[in-house]
Amino acid sequence: MPTVSDTLPPVLISEADIAGRVAELAEQISRDYKDKGDIVLVGVLKGAFIFLADLSRRLTIPRTIEFIAVSSYPDSDVSSGAVRLVMDVRGNIEDRHVLIVEDIVDTGHTLVYLKELLESHHPASIRTCALVHKAEHAEVDVEIDYLGFGIGDEWVVGYGLDYAEHERTLPYIGTITPED
Numbered sequence: 001m002p003t004v005s006d007t008l009p010p011v012l013i014s015e016a017d018i019a020g021r022v023a024e025l026a027e028q029i030s031r032d033y034k035d036k037g038d039i040v041l042v043g044v045l046k047g048a049f050i051f052l053a054d055l056s057r058r059l060t061i062p063r064t065i066e067f068i069a070v071s072s073y074p075d076s077d078v079s080s081g082a083v084r085l086v087m088d089v090r091g092n093i094e095d096r097h098v099l100i101v102e103d104i105v106d107t108g109h110t111l112v113y114l115k116e117l118l119e120s121h122h123p124a125s126i127r128t129c130a131l132v133h134k135a136e137h138a139e140v141d142v143e144i145d146y147l148g149f150g151i152g153d154e155w156v157v158g159y160g161l162d163y164a165e166h167e168r169t170l171p172y173i174g175t176i177t178p179e180d
């Protein structure tokens with residue numbers, strides 16, 4: 001079982017920088033969807049719960065909230081990209097404008113899977129929003145329409161992101177060095 005150090009992870013993206021960028025994204029999304037009626041934000045559990053909460057409360061357009069949960073197949077390796085649906089959206093998204101809200105896009109497999117899955121519900125449109133993107137790790141091409149921050153190859157925790165389920169509630173995004 002991995003352990004987490006007692007000391008706080010060093011800051012990669014501060015609380016103030018996150019808040020500022022979330023406000024900018026919310027402004028941009030509100031502007032883009034202003035004439036489209038309401039949108040449905042689909043938060044991807046678990047990691048997106050804090051980003052979704054902050055982003056959604058800053059929007060100035062009508063919006064509803066859904067959640068979806070996925071996980072990698074337990075006995076597949078990371079790079080295989082096999083994603084499994086754990087919980088589908090509860091509401092009807094047919095003919096709705098859908099915005100998928102992710103905490104992090106790493107290889108891109110999860111977002112590709114989610115876009116295909118949600119397309120099968122026949123929404124009016126689908127766009128994607130992610131707080132952070134590890135471009136160096138991309139294995140598949142997937143468009144992120146609204147991106148908070150590009151980051152390097154570091155292991156990040158906080159603001160919803162975990163290491164073995166720890167550190168999700170850290171108010172900033174920090175880096176850790178996983179222990180063996």
Ligand code: PRP
Nearest residue numbers: 045046047103104105106107108109110
């Ligand atoms: C993270 C993140 C994305 C996915 C991205 O979820 O929330 O859903 O990984 O990875 P990918 O681009 O390589 O597919 P994770 O599996 O860590 O689950 P969690 O959100 O419950 O922490």
